[in-house]
Amino acid sequence: MQQLxxxxxxxxxxxxxxxxxxxxxxxxxxxxxxxLLRFARDRAEAEDMLQDGFIRVFRDMGQFRGEGxxxxxxxxxxxxxxxxxxxxxxxxxxDTSDFSPFENAFRTDEDFASNMDAETLLKYLQRLPxxxxxxxNLYAIDGFSHEEIAEQLGISIGTSKSQLFKAREYLKRIxxxxxxx
Amino acid sequence: xxxxxxxxxxxxxxxxxxxxxxxxxSPSGWDAPSPRVWEQVQANIKPPKSGWxxxxxxxxxxxxxxxxxxxxxxxxxxxxxxxxxxxVATEQPAxxxxxxxxxxxxxxxxxTATAVMPAxxxxxxxxxxxxxxRTQPTSLxxxxxxxxxxxxxxxxxxxxxxxxxxxxxxxxxRRQMEELxxxxxxxxxxxxxxxxxxxxxxxxxxxxxGG
Numbered sequence: 001m002q003q004l005x006x007x008x009x010x011x012x013x014x015x016x017x018x019x020x021x022x023x024x025x026x027x028x029x030x031x032x033x034x035x036l037l038r039f040a041r042d043r044a045e046a047e048d049m050l051q052d053g054f055i056r057v058f059r060d061m062g063q064f065r066g067e068g069x070x071x072x073x074x075x076x077x078x079x080x081x082x083x084x085x086x087x088x089x090x091x092x093x094x095d096t097s098d099f100s101p102f103e104n105a106f107r108t109d110e111d112f113a114s115n116m117d118a119e120t121l122l123k124y125l126q127r128l129p130x131x132x133x134x135x136x137n138l139y140a141i142d143g144f145s146h147e148e149i150a151e152q153l154g155i156s157i158g159t160s161k162s163q164l165f166k167a168r169e170y171l172k173r174i175x176x177x178x179x180x181x
Numbered sequence: 182x183x184x185x186x187x188x189x190x191x192x193x194x195x196x197x198x199x200x201x202x203x204x205x206x207s208p209s210g211w212d213a214p215s216p217r218v219w220e221q222v223q224a225n226i227k228p229p230k231s232g233w234x235x236x237x238x239x240x241x242x243x244x245x246x247x248x249x250x251x252x253x254x255x256x257x258x259x260x261x262x263x264x265x266x267x268x269v270a271t272e273q274p275a276x277x278x279x280x281x282x283x284x285x286x287x288x289x290x291x292x293t294a295t296a297v298m299p300a301x302x303x304x305x306x307x308x309x310x311x312x313x314x315r316t317q318p319t320s321l322x323x324x325x326x327x328x329x330x331x332x333x334x335x336x337x338x339x340x341x342x343x344x345x346x347x348x349x350x351x352x353x354x355r356r357q358m359e360e361l362x363x364x365x366x367x368x369x370x371x372x373x374x375x376x377x378x379x380x381x382x383x384x385x386x387x388x389x390x391g392g
Contacts, residue, residue, distance in 0.1 A: 021226065025219055030206045033214045034199065047214050051221045058226045118198045119211045125195070140192035141199055168188050175191070 003027065006070035013061045025054060028071060032078045038137045039082035041126050053081040079142065083152055086130050116175075124174050132167035139164050259352055
């Protein structure tokens with residue numbers, strides 16, 4: 001099936017066409033799901049985020065001005081949805097001074113035997129505490145500044161930097177350990 | 182502050198790994214959402230059901246009831262007549278030319294002259310006219326003028342209703358007229374007994390008949 005352009009998708013969705021809604025979901029569900037998997041602690045939470053995100057996309061499609069790519073607009077909605085989910089968690093930004101990634105049950109022979117592919121890195125990410133994971137994702141992968149992260153998460157810039165430092169330290173230790181292994 | 186090189190490498194590793202993934206989902210399926218997600222999204226973005234819903238039916242029914250009640254109230258509401266200003270205005274020429282104007286002060290003089298005026302009840306009501314009846318309140322008019330059923334009044338005012346025309350409904354003014362009609366002060370005074378005649382009759386037997 002020929003892939004529809006962004007303009008065709010937007011027009012069809014605005015007209016309530018189920019065909020265009022389905023096409024838009026098929027086209028963007030996988031890349032957006034990958035983004036959300038990085039913010040979620042597991043697959044189920046990522047699917048909840050994806051569901052809420054696409055509902056917002058279809059609901060707010062009239063606000064898309066066409067000034068940028070549709071994928072970028074949808075991705076911003078997805079990231080905002082993920083952050084909303086994280087903010088609702090009680091243990092978000094909790095004190096994780098006692099957190100030790102090696103004491104968690106994620107380290108299996110299969111994990112470390114595999115190459116550093118996306119799936120493996122994702123597993124490492126998902127074992128981080130929510131605050132560490134969110135700040136690392138936003139800063140290292142999505143390119144946000146500490147000011148933007150502080151505003152998005154409702155934290156101070158110092159907290160953002162601190163969370164990033166701890167996340168990097170844990171990930172570095174995990175990776176060092178895996179390479180050594 | 183610049184990030185240390187080791188952290189930059191770490192960031193690059195994660196960024197490149199996740200950004201340079203192929204468009205198609207992985208064969209293992211780790212990056213493909215389950216079909217349940219699309220079903221839930223579809224259920225939430227369904228357009229509202231077309232046609233009449235229960236709420237819209239109730240709304241329309243309620244509006245119809247309100248409309249009917251308003252219509253009923255508007256049709257059964259007592260309509261204010263044009264009052265009797267117009268009939269009064271029509272009698273203006275007759276008032277100006279009537280010769281009975283000399284009796285206008287009669288009701289004022291009646292209480293003082295009752296002893297010598299036994300003939301007041303016999304005075305014909307239609308002849309009672311007032312020169313200022315056009316502007317005088319209805320309540321001050323004589324009974325014969327106010328009563329629409331009084332034949333004398335109709336003849337005097339000339340406002341005889343057309344045959345077959347309905348009478349005015351019982352409006353507020355009409356009720357006020359009825360109340361005023363039955364007010365004690367509006368009733369015609371009963372003629373006082375002729376005291377002179379009574380005294381004469383009483384004194385007559387006691388007088389000695391001189392012969």
